[in-house]
Amino acid sequence: MRIRALDGALQKARVGEIRLEERLANYTYMGVGGPCRALVRPPDLVSLERLIKLLGELEVAYVAIGGGTNLLVSDQGFDGVVVSTDALQEWTETSSSSLRTGSGVTTSRIVRWAAGRNLSGLEGLAGVPGTIGGASVMNAGGTWGDISDSLMRVEVVTGPPEVHTVTVEAEALNLAYRSSSLPAGSVIGRVELGFTSEEEPHAVERRTTETMERRLNTQPKGVRSAGSTFKNPPGDAAGRLIEACGLKGMREGAAEVSEKHANFMLNTGNATATEIRTLIERVREQVRIKTGVSLDLEVGTLGFGDDPVLRTVWMPPVKGRREAGRMAVP
Numbered sequence: 001m002r003i004r005a006l007d008g009a010l011q012k013a014r015v016g017e018i019r020l021e022e023r024l025a026n027y028t029y030m031g032v033g034g035p036c037r038a039l040v041r042p043p044d045l046v047s048l049e050r051l052i053k054l055l056g057e058l059e060v061a062y063v064a065i066g067g068g069t070n071l072l073v074s075d076q077g078f079d080g081v082v083v084s085t086d087a088l089q090e091w092t093e094t095s096s097s098s099l100r101t102g103s104g105v106t107t108s109r110i111v112r113w114a115a116g117r118n119l120s121g122l123e124g125l126a127g128v129p130g131t132i133g134g135a136s137v138m139n140a141g142g143t144w145g146d147i148s149d150s151l152m153r154v155e156v157v158t159g160p161p162e163v164h165t166v167t168v169e170a171e172a173l174n175l176a177y178r179s180s181s182l183p184a185g186s187v188i189g190r191v192e193l194g195f196t197s198e199e200e201p202h203a204v205e206r207r208t209t210e211t212m213e214r215r216l217n218t219q220p221k222g223v224r225s226a227g228s229t230f231k232n233p234p235g236d237a238a239g240r241l242i243e244a245c246g247l248k249g250m251r252e253g254a255a256e257v258s259e260k261h262a263n264f265m266l267n268t269g270n271a272t273a274t275e276i277r278t279l280i281e282r283v284r285e286q287v288r289i290k291t292g293v294s295l296d297l298e299v300g301t302l303g304f305g306d307d308p309v310l311r312t313v314w315m316p317p318v319k320g321r322r323e324a325g326r327m328a329v330p
């Protein structure tokens with residue numbers, strides 16, 4: 001489908017702000033990535049549902065993004081529509097210890113809210129960038145707990161052909177280490193979280209601050225990255241393996257393995273996505289050769305032709321598949 005026809009159809013359906021041929025470098029924390037056909041920002045769940053229905057009818061590939069903090073987009077970009085949850089900012093305090101928000105609300109805002117009320121559950125996510133929708137899909141977290149500790153349910157617009165808004169209880173998402181079973185094309189529109197009241201005054205604030213400090217001491221700060229590149233293999237840490245292989249500081253153009261945390265690949269300036277991807281593959285290969293361990297990606301890659309199509313990208317039926325971009329989410 002030609003870009004003008006796509007624009008016309010999107011305009012007519014009233015699905016929110018439309019930005020044509022938008023460069024995705026502006027929407028990823030890594031700061032790399034070529035254009036998509038259109039980036040659309042639905043303002044509410046009704047518009048989101050209309051958008052997904054339309055994209056299904058038009059057979060145009062799409063993917064949802066939140067803060068783009070766990071994504072590496074290719075220099076060629078994504079030949080489809082990017083559904084940004086950025087405008088889904090609803091905020092309802094459903095009780096003194098629970099909250100329902102739009103999926104585009106930042107995780108850090110919710111962590112601050114909970115800490116200010118001495119509500120426990122999300123302090124392990126202090127300092128994790130991105131949105132609460134992205135955190136739910138990734139089951140984001142750290143050594144002090146995951147979002148699964150607080151996530152009660154999500155409201156999801158299901159992918160084509162049966163596009164509906166449904167409520168899904170957290171247990172049905174099968175949240176595991178940095179993964180969920182959200183089907184391809186389903187977009188989380190709202191998230192509901194429940195917390196535990198702490199008796200000891202300021203306990204949550206203290207733990208939140210400790211988590212932040214620990215992060216500042218162990219992770220690179222003020223540099224573009226996508227967080228941890230690889231998942232930790234069972235019983236070990238990807239960063240430890242990469243460091244043990246002597247790969248800290250390894251470079252490919254302006255992409256570099258962080259000296260501070262070896263599992264972080266940095267864009268030290270104007271790195272291309274190709275350089276970052278090449279560095280990732282060189283690191284993976286070296287670790288495999290030297291330790292025998294095959295590392296799996298934690299970062300989702302979008303628009304690299306050789307990736308398998310996994311969870312969050314919706315692809316049109318086979319006849320349109322030639323046109324679509326590709327994405328891998330571990």
Ligand SMILES: Cc1cc2nc3c(=O)[nH]c(=O)nc-3n(C[C@H](O)[C@H](O)[C@H](O)COP(=O)(O)OP(=O)(O)OC[C@H]3O[C@@H](n4cnc5c(N)ncnc54)[C@H](O)[C@@H]3O)c2cc1C
Nearest residue numbers: 066067068069070130131133134135140141187188227312
């Ligand atoms: C400096 C740094 C530190 C980090 N530290 C941590 C850490 O300690 N722990 C951790 O777990 N992660 C960490 N991350 C990774 C990342 O921040 C988290 O995974 C984050 O929760 C992703 O949220 P996002 O909104 O940016 O998602 P995105 O990067 O936009 O998307 C991630 C995936 O979720 C999908 N997605 C996003 N929103 C939706 C939605 N509403 N509906 C359906 N699918 C959606 C996307 O298609 C994609 O597959 C870090 C990243 C950085 C840059």
